[in-house]
Amino acid sequence: MPDNIYLPELARVAYIKEEVGGERAIKTFRIEPVNGKTFEHECGQCAMLSLFGRGEMMISIASSPLIKEYKQFSIMRVGRVSTTFHELEVGDIVGIRGPYGNSFPVDDWRGKNLFFIGGGCGLAPIWPVITTAVAQRANFKNITVFYGGRSPRDIMYKTELEKLRGDVDVHLSVDKTEEGWSEFCGFVPANVMDKSPSSENAIAITCGPPIMIKYVIQNLRELGFADDQIYTTIENKMKCGIGKCGRCNVGKDYVCVKGPVFSWAELKELPEEY
Amino acid sequence: MEKILDKKRIDDWINALTGWEILTPALEDGVWAYRPVSGAIRLDHTNTAQPPKGLAFPQREVFFSFEQIKGEAPRLTQILPDAKQRAVFGVRPCDGRGTVRMDKVFSDHAADIYYQSRRKNIVYVGLACNQPPGANCFCLSVGGSPISSDGLDVLLTDLEDRYFVTAVTEAGKALIAAAGGLLAEPAANDRAQVEKVHAQAVAHPQRAIDKPNETPAKLKASFKSPLWEELARACIGCGICTFLCPTCHCFDINDEVTGSAPMRGSRVRTWDNCQFPDFTMHSSGHNPRENSGARLRQRVCHKFQYFFENFGMHQCTGCGRCITGCPVGIDIVSVVNKVVEHAG
Numbered sequence: 237m238p239d240n241i242y243l244p245e246l247a248r249v250a251y252i253k254e255e256v257g258g259e260r261a262i263k264t265f266r267i268e269p270v271n272g273k274t275f276e277h278e279c280g281q282c283a284m285l286s287l288f289g290r291g292e293m294m295i296s297i298a299s300s301p302l303i304k305e306y307k308q309f310s311i312m313r314v315g316r317v318s319t320t321f322h323e324l325e326v327g328d329i330v331g332i333r334g335p336y337g338n339s340f341p342v343d344d345w346r347g348k349n350l351f352f353i354g355g356g357c358g359l360a361p362i363w364p365v366i367t368t369a370v371a372q373r374a375n376f377k378n379i380t381v382f383y384g385g386r387s388p389r390d391i392m393y394k395t396e397l398e399k400l401r402g403d404v405d406v407h408l409s410v411d412k413t414e415e416g417w418s419e420f421c422g423f424v425p426a427n428v429m430d431k432s433p434s435s436e437n438a439i440a441i442t443c444g445p446p447i448m449i450k451y452v453i454q455n456l457r458e459l460g461f462a463d464d465q466i467y468t469t470i471e472n473k474m475k476c477g478i479g480k481c482g483r484c485n486v487g488k489d490y491v492c493v494k495g496p497v498f499s500w501a502e503l504k505e506l507p508e509e510y
Numbered sequence: 511m512e513k514i515l516d517k518k519r520i521d522d523w524i525n526a527l528t529g530w531e532i533l534t535p536a537l538e539d540g541v542w543a544y545r546p547v548s549g550a551i552r553l554d555h556t557n558t559a560q561p562p563k564g565l566a567f568p569q570r571e572v573f574f575s576f577e578q579i580k581g582e583a584p585r586l587t588q589i590l591p592d593a594k595q596r597a598v599f600g601v602r603p604c605d606g607r608g609t610v611r612m613d614k615v616f617s618d619h620a621a622d623i624y625y626q627s628r629r630k631n632i633v634y635v636g637l638a639c640n641q642p643p644g645a646n647c648f649c650l651s652v653g654g655s656p657i658s659s660d661g662l663d664v665l666l667t668d669l670e671d672r673y674f675v676t677a678v679t680e681a682g683k684a685l686i687a688a689a690g691g692l693l694a695e696p697a698a699n700d701r702a703q704v705e706k707v708h709a710q711a712v713a714h715p716q717r718a719i720d721k722p723n724e725t726p727a728k729l730k731a732s733f734k735s736p737l738w739e740e741l742a743r744a745c746i747g748c749g750i751c752t753f754l755c756p757t758c759h760c761f762d763i764n765d766e767v768t769g770s771a772p773m774r775g776s777r778v779r780t781w782d783n784c785q786f787p788d789f790t791m792h793s794s795g796h797n798p799r800e801n802s803g804a805r806l807r808q809r810v811c812h813k814f815q816y817f818f819e820n821f822g823m824h825q826c827t828g829c830g831r832c833i834t835g836c837p838v839g840i841d842i843v844s845v846v847n848k849v850v851e852h853a854g
Contacts (some may be wrong), residue, residue: 237620237621239623240573240588240590240623241620241621241622241623242573242574242624242763242777242779243573243574243586243588244586246583246584246586254796277644287772287774288576288578288584288765288773288777289576289578289765289775290587290765291763291768292763298746303519314793314794315793316793318793321599329583329584331584331586394628410545426768429822446796458719471792472790472792472798473761473790473791473792473793475762475782476763477760478620479615479618479619480615480616480620480759480761481618481760481761481762481763481782482759482760482782482784482812483760483782483784483789483790484790485808485812485816486798487816488816488819488820489816493619493722502750507733509799509804510798
């Protein structure tokens with residue numbers, strides 16, 4: 237930790253891509269340190285991004301820890317800071333501090349089948365795990381990604397998902413189909429049931445809207461996944477990132493310190509306050 | 511280290527403390543508050559309206575300023591608190607114990623340089639409560655006592671015409687050493703009298719939490735209790751309970767913009783409040799604590815369950831300010847007792 241945990245480093249926006257347009261727009265940003273050096277992170281950790289004069293927001297780091305040159309964030313335009321973020325151009329300077337929170341225990345999953353189940357913007361927090369696992373492909377058995385959006389236009393990381401095919405089984409879905417869509421039509425939990433993955437020697441990692449996570453976990457339990465074979469992340473409003481500002485707690489645990497990654501075995505013991 | 515100080519000489523002691531800024535209770539417009547000493551010191555206060563927590567954790571403080579010319583990189587200037595040595599006189603034992611809890615929060619997991627650079631320069635000279643100064647005192651229920659020196663550097667006990675002075679920490683000893691020969695060695699009758707006063711103070715009746723040891727587990731079992739909404743029904747969400755609390759530490763961080771071209775401003779920390787609806791509201795509009803019952807539950811469970819689970823102590827010191835200050839009569843002692851009783 238730096239001496240002053242509240243003072244951000246300066247970072248330059250190096251790349252911007254519009255993932256999804258419309259009301260629930262998502263843009264991907266890659267930012268690189270202005271001074272050439274920044275903190276290292278682990279899969280699942282978050283960072284506090286700053287726009288000076290606007291404020292801060294806590295966002296999952298969407299790039300693999302193996303990538304040192306930049307950190308990637310995929311951000312939905314929804315609040316005061318994220319809306320201004322969407323107006324940024326390449327070359328603009330932002331602030332960043334972190335990393336915050338715990339991480340996915342990826343090293344414990346060697347030799348296992350991995351099932352990633354994402355919905356909407358929820359692909360971003362698990363993307364570092366997917367890309368790290370693919371980069372270390374020999375360490376894992378089958379890797380499967382389930383991902384869904386409301387419509388074909390709401391699918392993020394389209395090109396990247398296509399590139400995964402071969403190394404990874406990719407099962408996409410949309411809530412509402414459109415002409416030209418050849419994959420599954422229906423909600424993400426239904427797509428999981430449709431493919432019915434085996435729980436043997438497997439870990440399932442899910443992230444997305446709370447209602448999706450709820451039914452995904454219910455379905456995984458039905459498929460025989462034990463509570464400690466299921467991992468998810470939760471988010472709450474945050475200001476400090478270090479367990480002091482007092483608002484992101486679920487029971488006794490601050491999500492910014494003990495989370496955002498929880499196994500279902502851990503999460504089901506906490507009060508439902510997220 | 512124990513000493514005796516003639517009450518008439520306390521101003522001489524304070525005058526001898528040239529290396530410290532001295533704060534003492536002062537009665538302003540009918541309200542007791544810690545103020546820089548001016549004239550003769552008064553320690554006949556009940557308790558101050560606000561605890562001394564704002565000295566290390568001010569209600570508003572600037573983290574850094576920023577300035578940005580359009581198209582250029584922003585320039586950040588870190589603003590750290592000055593290293594002024596301060597001695598605070600007349601701190602009641604409940605508030606001393608409040609600082610212990612604040613210290614835990616601001617050093618646990620990651621050190622908060624703003625809090626710590628103020629805190630390390632503050633010396634607390636406490637004053638034991640010979641009898642509970644307020645109608646809502648309940649320190650004995652939360653592991654404290656009216657004579658506790660926990661979190662204090664010096665403890666004074668009022669023995670009518672003199673103070674029995676106990677140095678608790680090295681910083682406290684330094685305050686006494688700075689007084690030279692002003693403080694005398696206690697005689698046998700001084701010791702006998704302080705023991706008697708302390709025994710009476712502890713025996714004095716107070717308000718009480720009925721089952722303090724069972725409280726964390728009973729609250730945990732009561733998360734879904736319908737009582738929370740019922741008990742919070744009168745709450746108007748004003749937040750005075752947390753504003754007056756010696757242990758409430760929640761804060762907000764925001765940017766305040768003071769100029770454009772170049773854009774100028776500061777990143778500012780202010781106290782925040784778990785009783786405000788937007789405290790936990792996501793930018794999507796989703797709110798994990800969407801009603802006043804959930805927010806009262808958070809305040810009570812943070813103090814009597816979550817903090818206990820994390821640090822092995824209650825995050826309440828029994829000062830009673832939140833009870834006295836509540837405009838609608840929400841009473842944390844009675845809330846805890848009712849929920850715990852309802853849990854069976």
